[in-house]
Amino acid sequence: MQTTDGAIVGTSAFERGVRVAQTAAGRAGVLSTIFSTxxxxxxxxxxGASQREYLSGLLIGHEISALQDLLQQRQQQTSLVIxxxxxxxxERYASALRAYGVARIQIMAQATERGLWQLALGAGLLKTV
Known part of the structure; x- marks a missing residue:
C-alpha cells in the first residue's frame, strides 16, 4: 500500500524487497542490494517500519533465489516446499516462494508440538487411551 506521500508501507514493501532480489542486481548477491534499504x-x-518489511523481503528473496540456483545446478526441480x-x-516465505513461481507450498502447523507428542508416546512417557 502506498501513502499519499508515495512511501510504501506494509506487505508492499516486503513484496518490493522480494522483487528486487529477482532483478539483475539481485542476482549478483545480497551485498549488491542490501544497502538499498x-x-x-x-x-x-x-x-522505518517499511524498511524492516523491505529488508525482510529482500533477504528471504535472496535465500529463495540461492535455493533455486542450487537446485538448477543439481538439475532438480522444486515440486513441493514444506x-x-x-x-x-x-506466510512470508510462502508469499515469496509464490513470487518465484513455486506453486506447491504446504505449511506444517504445530509441527513442534506434534513431534514432541510423538516422542513422548514413543518413549512411554504418556499412556495411550
Whole structure:
C-alpha cells in the first residue's frame, strides 16, 4: 500500500524487497542490494517500519533465489516446499516462494508440538487411551 506521500508501507514493501532480489542486481548477491534499504529510507521512499518489511523481503528473496540456483545446478526441480515455523514467518516465505513461481507450498502447523507428542508416546512417557 502506498501513502499519499508515495512511501510504501506494509506487505508492499516486503513484496518490493522480494522483487528486487529477482532483478539483475539481485542476482549478483545480497551485498549488491542490501544497502538499498538504507537508501530508500534516506530518500523518504520507505519509512522505518517499511524498511524492516523491505529488508525482510529482500533477504528471504535472496535465500529463495540461492535455493533455486542450487537446485538448477543439481538439475532438480522444486515440486513441493514444506514450511515449518512460526505461522507469520511461514506466510512470508510462502508469499515469496509464490513470487518465484513455486506453486506447491504446504505449511506444517504445530509441527513442534506434534513431534514432541510423538516422542513422548514413543518413549512411554504418556499412556495411550
Amino acid at each position: 538504507r537508501t530508500l529510507g534516506l530518500t523518504g521512499a520507505l519509512d 514450511l515449518v515455523g512460526e505461522p507469520a514467518l511461514c
